Amino acid sequence: MRGEYKVPGGKLVAVDLDVSDGRLSEVSISGDFFLEPDEALADLNAALNGLSTEVGVDHLASAVDAAIDETVSLIGFTPEAIGIAVRRALGKATGWADHSFDLIPPVTLDPAMHVALDEVIAREVAAGTRQPTLRFWDWDRPLVVIGSFQSVRNEVDPDGATRHGIEVVRRVSGGGAMFMEPGNTITYSLVVPSSLVEGLSFERSYSFLDDWVIGALADVGVRAHFVPLNDIASDQGKIGGAAQKRFASGAVLHHVTMAYDIDADKMLEVLRIGREKLSDKGTTSANKRVDPMRSQTGMTREAIIESFMASFARGHRTTPAAYSQAELDQARQLVDAKFATPAWTHRVP
Known part of the structure; x- marks a missing residue:
């Protein structure tokens, strides 16, 4: 499944994922955003794997927030943007x-x-x-x-x-x-x-x-x-x-x-x-x-x-x-x- 969200005035966030037993799996975040350090991308993906397909954007964004610290910079996108892209991939949100x-x-x-x-x-x-x-x-x-x-x-x-x-x-x-x-x-x-x-x-x-x-x-x-x-x-x-x-x-x-x-x-x-x-x-x-x-x-x-x-x-x-x-x-x-x-x-x- 794939979902995309273009941040107004910002960048495109895309999420590809699978679903297994009602949980997110194989989550892969991509887009034309900027992320420092680039190793943080793996942490963002890992934060979403295993979450229920029923949780909302706020829960998804909180999981992303919890996986990063002050040394990580999301430029042109936000944890909420990732959450929206996930919900669109699941067919829960639309573009x-x-x-x-x-x-x-x-x-x-x-x-x-x-x-x-x-x-x-x-x-x-x-x-x-x-x-x-x-x-x-x-x-x-x-x-x-x-x-x-x-x-x-x-x-x-x-x-x-x-x-x-x-x-x-x-x-x-x-x-x-x-x-x-x-x-x-x-x-x-x-x-x-x-x-x-x-x-x-x-x-x-x-x-x-x-x-x-x-x-x-x-x-x-x-x-x-x-x-x-x-x-x-x-x-x-x-x-x-x-x-x-x-x-x-x-x-x-x-x-x-x-x-x-x-x-x-x-x-x-x-x-x-x-x-x-x-x-x-x-x-x-x-x-x-x-x-x-x-x-x-x-x-x-x-x-x-x-x-x-x-x-x-x-x-x-x-x-x-x-x-x-x-x-x-x-x-x-x-x-x-x-x-x-x-x-x-x-x-x-």
Whole structure:
């Protein structure tokens, strides 16, 4: 059996192994990493031989840690990376190449419907009734989408929201508020099975699931990089942020919003958090804080999204897809029963 794991920003780790009576045997670690002294490779292999095939990444990584001391340097990889490669060899964890992805282009909907579709599609991916899915948002009216744990009164100025006719919807993932007017951001949701991020901490899973879009940004001329915990930045400043939710049913929702062309003055009238973040940055100009994709690329929003979809399709097996009527019906029911209710929206007052 063979498993591979590419460390985001690091090196490839591969593990070849056999299984005998429910135990790992003949373990052989390889890759383009660096290891000093090189004799330590035998110790890494020996640390894994004999372990149960049922132990998780943490246990595997601890066994590797225990087999080395301060004289050993793992460069470009980690004990956790070895553990993930082992789990992939056993078929317990998966990689990008193990999946085909449904790719859904932007469809204009009420933004609350997109929040509900995140939950509907995650349920289907976990059940295996839909492939892992990358879908882009388009919406027909302005809205503020707040994170699952944010306080409405601390994040949203009610007078500004009323003045501009902007409502508030709470999403299922954490993170910060999204100020969304039609055409002002580029937003997508990626839903994958939990096996794709098995063994990764939340921080590492953010960078792992964002890795493809760093390449997609390069394709449109933006030199971008990941900033822990959940930001994407270019040489000219922050351009987007991610939010994530791991469902107990076996799916992970990862979505990203990038500023395209935001009315920053309006945003500051609606979002209290905008003022605080500007203060933290020592920035007096809202337009300086919000660094739109439009100014960095010179491209239309539609052209950027098309390029992003093409970039993802080049690196992954994809199938053009659409929402089923059943999915849209379920999403509408969720909007009425959950996402449009005061009990949900104000669950953190």
